[in-house]
Amino acid sequence: QKEVEQDPGPLSVPEGAIVSLNCTYSNSAFQYFMWYRQYSRKGPELLMYTYSSGNKEDGRFTAQVDKSSKYISLFIRDSQPSDSATYLCAMSSFILTGGGNKLTFGTGTQLKVEL
Amino acid sequence: GAGVSQSPSNKVTEKGKDVELRCDPISGHTALYWYRQSLGQGLEFLIYFQGNSAPDKSGLPSDRFSAERTGGSVSTLTIQRTQQEDSAVYLCASSAGPGQGAYEQYFGPGTRLTVT
Structure with missing residues (x-):
């Protein structure tokens, strides 16, 4: 079983819809929870990151973390065709030597927002 | 400011050859x-x-x-004696290091490696 599970989709929604993307994880050592957006043949782009359980909002995006259930979500309001991309959840674990943070990614959910 | 850059963007090589991929961080x-x-x-950590x-x-x-980093x-x-299973996109990311901003990793566009 993978440490991070994410439904690969594809997910197709009409413009203006609310999109819900989700990941579950099994490693309690994960500290920070991120969402990345990746357009075709581009590198992942950091959208949001959160630390504690609860909600964090940034414009049309809301990230939600429930550490007790080991479940994170990303909500996109008023979705636009430009939101069509692959969304990757990622979770950081601390690298004891050197102070870095290793990211473990979900497989990504492919989203298409249609006109 | 400038983001993370990587070169080459695409690399096709024959099985058994060595390749070098470059990353310029922020x-x-x-x-x-x-x-x-x-x-x-999916996306896996290397180093x-x-x-x-x-x-x-x-x-x-x-x-x-x-x-290496200089x-x-x-x-x-560097990948020596490349194999077909090495075909992938190699991504580089950088962050501010220990302390504030350490959790924000910014990725480059990647190098797409194809081993024939």
């Missing part, structure tokens, strides 16, 4: 990471640099893979 970022993204495995040191090499899949900036990932 200026001032002391932490640098290499990841690999392949169809079957972490803090300055010129590599405290965590746990993700390197075999001893054919090595990486001057606390540019990093090179």
